[in-house]
Amino acid sequence: MNRKIMKDWIIEALQNLGGKGWPREVSKYIWEHYESELKNAGDTLYTWQYDVRWAAQSLRNEGKLKPVNNRRDLPWELLKTKN
Numbered sequence: 379m380n381r382k383i384m385k386d387w388i389i390e391a392l393q394n395l396g397g398k399g400w401p402r403e404v405s406k407y408i409w410e411h412y413e414s415e416l417k418n419a420g421d422t423l424y425t426w427q428y429d430v431r432w433a434a435q436s437l438r439n440e441g442k443l444k445p446v447n448n449r450r451d452l453p454w455e456l457l458k459t460k461n
Contacts, residue, residue: 398455
């Protein structure tokens with residue numbers, strides 16, 4: 379399993395959470411919807427929560443999530459896209 383899929387899952391989770399959510403809410407969503415994929419992904423079962431945090435930082439770097447500036451008291455939030 380590659381980390382790109384984690385980025386897709388984060389975006390999906392946040393969209394379903396109204397555009398923002400705490401890391402535990404995002405992880406819970408991912409587990410509830412992708413448990414079988416995670417269990418069948420070899421060692422990813424043991425690293426997926428780390429991988430999700432890496433993917434969230436990657437989404438911030440790409441301008442898809444709001445920056446949190448190393449704060450842990452802010453939820454993850456999708457940036458609004460301009461149409």
